[in-house]
Amino acid sequence: MTPTPDTTTDATVPVLEARGLAVGYDRHPVLSDLDLRIERGTVTTFLGANGCGKSTLLKAFGRVLKPQAGEVHLDGTPIRRESNRAVAKKLAILPQSPVAPAGTSVLDLVMRGRNPHQSWAKPWTADDADVAEQAIAATGLTEVAHRDVASLSGGQRQRAWIALVVAQQAETLLLDEPTTYLDLAHQLEVLRLVRRLNREQGSTVVMVLHDLTLAARYSDRLVVLHEGGVAADGTPADVLTPELLERAFGLHARVVADPVTGAPMIVPEADEHDVVRHDELAGALNLG
Amino acid sequence: MSAAEQARTRTEAQARTGTEAQARTGAHPRAHAAAGRRGVVVGPVGLAWRPRVFWYTVAALGAVGVLIVLGVAIGSTWIAPATVLRSLFGLETGPDAFIVSTLRLPRVLTGALVGLTLGVAGALTQTFTRNPLGTPDIIGVTSGASVGAVAAIVLGGGSYSVSAIVLGGGIPVAATIGALLAAAAVYGFGWRGGVQSYRLILVGIGVSATLDAVTSYLLVRAKITAAAAASQWLVGSLSSTSWSSVWPLLMVAAIAVPLALATSAALGIGQLGDEVATGVGLAVQRHRLVVIALAVVLTAAAVAAAGPVGFVAFVVPQVGLRLAGTNRPPLLLAGALGAALVLAADLLARSAFPWQVPVGIITTVIGAPYLIWLLIRHRKEMSR
Numbered sequence: 001m002t003p004t005p006d007t008t009t010d011a012t013v014p015v016l017e018a019r020g021l022a023v024g025y026d027r028h029p030v031l032s033d034l035d036l037r038i039e040r041g042t043v044t045t046f047l048g049a050n051g052c053g054k055s056t057l058l059k060a061f062g063r064v065l066k067p068q069a070g071e072v073h074l075d076g077t078p079i080r081r082e083s084n085r086a087v088a089k090k091l092a093i094l095p096q097s098p099v100a101p102a103g104t105s106v107l108d109l110v111m112r113g114r115n116p117h118q119s120w121a122k123p124w125t126a127d128d129a130d131v132a133e134q135a136i137a138a139t140g141l142t143e144v145a146h147r148d149v150a151s152l153s154g155g156q157r158q159r160a161w162i163a164l165v166v167a168q169q170a171e172t173l174l175l176d177e178p179t180t181y182l183d184l185a186h187q188l189e190v191l192r193l194v195r196r197l198n199r200e201q202g203s204t205v206v207m208v209l210h211d212l213t214l215a216a217r218y219s220d221r222l223v224v225l226h227e228g229g230v231a232a233d234g235t236p237a238d239v240l241t242p243e244l245l246e247r248a249f250g251l252h253a254r255v256v257a258d259p260v261t262g263a264p265m266i267v268p269e270a271d272e273h274d275v276v277r278h279d280e281l282a283g284a285l286n287l288g
Numbered sequence: 289m290s291a292a293e294q295a296r297t298r299t300e301a302q303a304r305t306g307t308e309a310q311a312r313t314g315a316h317p318r319a320h321a322a323a324g325r326r327g328v329v330v331g332p333v334g335l336a337w338r339p340r341v342f343w344y345t346v347a348a349l350g351a352v353g354v355l356i357v358l359g360v361a362i363g364s365t366w367i368a369p370a371t372v373l374r375s376l377f378g379l380e381t382g383p384d385a386f387i388v389s390t391l392r393l394p395r396v397l398t399g400a401l402v403g404l405t406l407g408v409a410g411a412l413t414q415t416f417t418r419n420p421l422g423t424p425d426i427i428g429v430t431s432g433a434s435v436g437a438v439a440a441i442v443l444g445g446g447s448y449s450v451s452a453i454v455l456g457g458g459i460p461v462a463a464t465i466g467a468l469l470a471a472a473a474v475y476g477f478g479w480r481g482g483v484q485s486y487r488l489i490l491v492g493i494g495v496s497a498t499l500d501a502v503t504s505y506l507l508v509r510a511k512i513t514a515a516a517a518a519s520q521w522l523v524g525s526l527s528s529t530s531w532s533s534v535w536p537l538l539m540v541a542a543i544a545v546p547l548a549l550a551t552s553a554a555l556g557i558g559q560l561g562d563e564v565a566t567g568v569g570l571a572v573q574r575h576r577l578v579v580i581a582l583a584v585v586l587t588a589a590a591v592a593a594a595g596p597v598g599f600v601a602f603v604v605p606q607v608g609l610r611l612a613g614t615n616r617p618p619l620l621l622a623g624a625l626g627a628a629l630v631l632a633a634d635l636l637a638r639s640a641f642p643w644q645v646p647v648g649i650i651t652t653v654i655g656a657p658y659l660i661w662l663l664i665r666h667r668k669e670m671s672r
Contacts, residue, residue: 064563066481088569095563101418103615115557116569168568 013076015040015172015204016061016091020070023053023060029068030056031228038172043198043205045215048225049249054208055096055176057225061206062093062174074172088116092170094161096177100149106160107145110135113167135167139193155186162193173197175207179214187211191218216240216263224248240264341612341621348624352400355631359396360388362639398529399634399647400627401537402590402597403604407626408548409586410601411608411617415555416579417485423602424587426492427580431499432470433591434522436462438503441518442510459521460533460592467588470499475580482573484562488580524597524648526634533593540589548582548619555579559616598648600626603655610662629655 014037024030030053038044038061046054059065061072063079072079079087092113100109113135114128136145139159144152149160158178165173175194179187195218197203209215215222216236224232224239226248232239245251251268258265360372367375367384374380375388409424416422424430440462475483478491503522507515520527557570558579565572587601604626605617612618633650 059563062563062567064566083569084566084571085569088567091567093563093567095561095567098561098564101559101615103609103613108615109560112557112560113568115553118553164564164568 014038014073015075016206017073017076018057018061018070019073021057021060021067021072022069023056023065023067025056027068029228031225032069034070034229036223036230036233038204038206039221040171040204041198041202042220043195043207043218044221044223045219046206046208046223046225047212047215047248048231052225052248053228054225058093058174058176058206058208059095062091063087064093064095085116088168088170090170091172091174092165092168093174094165094176094178097180098161100160102148102150104149105146106136106141106149106152106163107132109149109160110163110167113164116168116170131169132167135163138166138197139163153186154182155189158182158186158190159193162190166197171202172204172206175205177208177210179209179211187214194218212240212245212266213258213264216265217258217261236264240266338612338614341614341618344608344611345618345621345624348621348628351628352624352631355628355635356396356400359399359631359635360392362635363387363392394531394534395526395529395634396631398533398537398593399526399630401534401541402526402594403600403626403628403630404545404623405537405541405586405590405626406597406600406630407604407608407622407624408545408619409583409590410626411605411619411622412548412551412555412579412583412586413601414605415616416558416576417489418559418561419485419489420606421602422485422489424583425496425596425601426489427584428470428474428492428495428499429467429584429587430591430596431496431503432473433463433467433588434503434596435470435499435506436464436466437521437592437595438506438510438518439466441521442506442514460536463592463595464588466499467591468584470495471580471584471588475577483576483580520646521595523646524595524651525646526594526630526637527644527646529593537589537593540585544582544586544589545619545623547578548586551575551579551582552619555616595646595648597630598652599655600629600651603659604629606659607662 016038018034018036021034021036022029022032023034024032030051034057036057046057048054056065060067063072063084066080074082074087074091079091110132111124111128114124114132117128118124133142133145136142139162141156141159141163144156149157152160162175162178165175173194178190178194182190191214194205194207198205207219219236221234222232222236222239223230224244231248232244240255242253242255245253245255245266251266252271253266253268255264256267257263357369357372360376361367361369365387367387371380371384372388375385376393380388406424413422413424413427414420417426437459440458444458474488474492474495477495478484478488480487507518510518554570554575557565557568558572558575559565560568562572565575590597605622608621608625609617612621629651630647633654634647636654637645637647637650
């Protein structure tokens, strides 16, 4: 095995880089000839219509899906050339709606995030216990640390999985739709946690989200995928334009400034079914 | 206060909740989360100290010890347990010592080892397939072994006596070859850039059904005496065991069971699904190949020695899981319970009826209702 140069301190090398990447299933590429660099310390969100390949791309970045062509580089090294364990120290992935086996407590689950740091020579240590407990505290789950994951609320369960990823102490986190099936308050809870990890620990985050407004609010950069390639790439304000929404999502919508943060906010235009204006709704129902 | 400020305050409050709660109860965070979990430093993830698993395993191993002594003591002539123990340690000579060491001990030890290997194999396959129906049978081992053994009995030439062929090494060798070939076929057909558990289950069911058809065909065209001998083998029986059945089984168990225990931490990771397991650094396909190979070897050894003893590999890990209250069947507990089940079943098979009943029938008759009872009790606990 050739020694790989230590590039982790070199800020010019992107954390993750796709070069000429083609990914898909059963020889049908969903995305092809894709070049993309993920910069250190940023929150990047992949967006796009259903089936555009955003989760597929995230899986290729997380080396759980083998590319059909091209390569993914992690810190300048081809990700498939390194051992799974070595990659796991630098890159953590959270797939869509993972399921913990019945009888798994939050602590059991989070402890498994320490796996890449352990070996026969260096087994479970007090440090590992500390890191697991800090991850549980950081996600606000200390109270339920011994509860069965299956008995938690949706938001708590998702935070438990994020705690596993946090305990892994990898610089980069790949999160595939971390807010699926959560109500709005819990979606915010998860995204705020993600943002905090990025701000406080300098984590690089790449995620897939469905909600455009939330994506705009919590990301530094949006990458919109459409028809096998990148349709738009940039800051939320640059990317989320009515033209882009029309082109990539087939969505006729207005983009206004979020009154709280000033981030772009998507308001779909009315069509013939949206007949009643809501300021007239009370009158229409004879409530006023 | 603006909406943004309110939102920020709320987030900060949420972030603090954990620590404040500890401050209120006066517990150190470390003490809180780590309570009841002194890390025992064995293996990569460190075996968490689980008293319930430990004590049930100790109890099950104790039961195995008692059943071994009873199994040797009970028979056509009663031998006092004290005499049994003296014979086991070589302190006894004479006819009783002969009965113990030559006639009864091989059968009892074979029973214990068959139960141990099937229990551990079942725990391995049920864990990696994440499915209680994921017994070693579904990866083709039992059906393959059956074709091999039945072919040896039916096509094996002049002698149709099971014991004659067993002593000649024919049936165990044929069964082992059949088991390994079938497992290799299931793994091979299940391969598609790696093997997924659900594909293995489906391919395994297909391969097993095909092999069972071959077994049926062999039985139909066999002479009646051979068909009877083959049928007896097919329900699982310890009646024709000797020291030559003990040694290969003991050797396989001595190597494969410790290796299985060594995969324990990886099994716990693999349970989280392929993507999460890969994410935390497990080489999923390599791990799966190791686990399948261990389960196949353990099952093949057991089936070669005693035939497909029914239900042990399926029921015992599930019983162990429910007794221990863990998220997967504890391997050693499953093995100990398997040994206890087969020993108890064989004891009943030999002594409770006026004629000898194959042990495989008893394990099924004891095992299945016990599992159903556990499931019912579990459901009550859940709905309470």
